[in-house]
Amino acid sequence: MLQRQTILSVSTSDTGFVDITRHLARFVADSGVKTGLLTALLRHTSAGLVIQENADPDVLADLADRLEAMAPRDPSLYRHRSEGSDDMPAHVRAMLTNVQLSIPVMKGRLALGKWQAVYVAEHRARGSDRQVALHLTGE
Template sequence: MRQSATEIVIATPGQGLHEITRDVVRWTGEQGMATGLLTVFCRHTSASLTIQENAAPEVRGDIVRWLSRLAPENGGYAHDDEGPDDMPAHLKSILTGVSLSIPLVGGRLALGTWQGIYLCEHRRAGHRRRVTLHLLGA
């Protein structure tokens, strides 16, 4: 059994789902493992991760709008130190989660045909987000 880990940095332009599949697949392939489990972990409380459809861009827009209805800005939150989009970003992060587990089978991540890995930026302004990748396998 082997393991390997790294951190990737994603510069987001602002709110939305930003696909990181290519970077994750590239790094995973470079590890030379055939079977294992990849953990993808977002090191932030106002951003998150999801696996979602990567064919129709409307899906990403619909998700952002749906999350905004669930956790609207100016919702009377006590925590507003960093602006009106901060507390809703924390709530959206709770809903979508900060870690993913993806099997590695035959040297490839076992993603479905239309599945992509996304960093969900919940803040309006762009940020530099850190995502840790940890692969355990053989």
């Protein structure tokens, strides 16, 4: 059984989605693991990890719009404001998205579907440097 770990650094510029699929695929390819499981954990509470469509950018735009509707950036709606008016809505959005994903590895590749990609979903209005802890096990 092989195990590999690393920290992937992802810079975001504002609210939206950053495709990290190629970074994950490279990590798997470089590991030598042919069959296994990749676990990714976003080490933050105001962003998320999601698997979504990679073909039509309108999907990501619509998702961003729905997240805005569910957790608007209206400071009058929240008690917690000490880290900025966008922080509490970002926490709510992070609760709606994942912070951890598990992706099977088959034949040395991520077992994602044809139209799937892995994204860091930035929920803060100002970007940030995000960290994704990766753990790969397999043979």
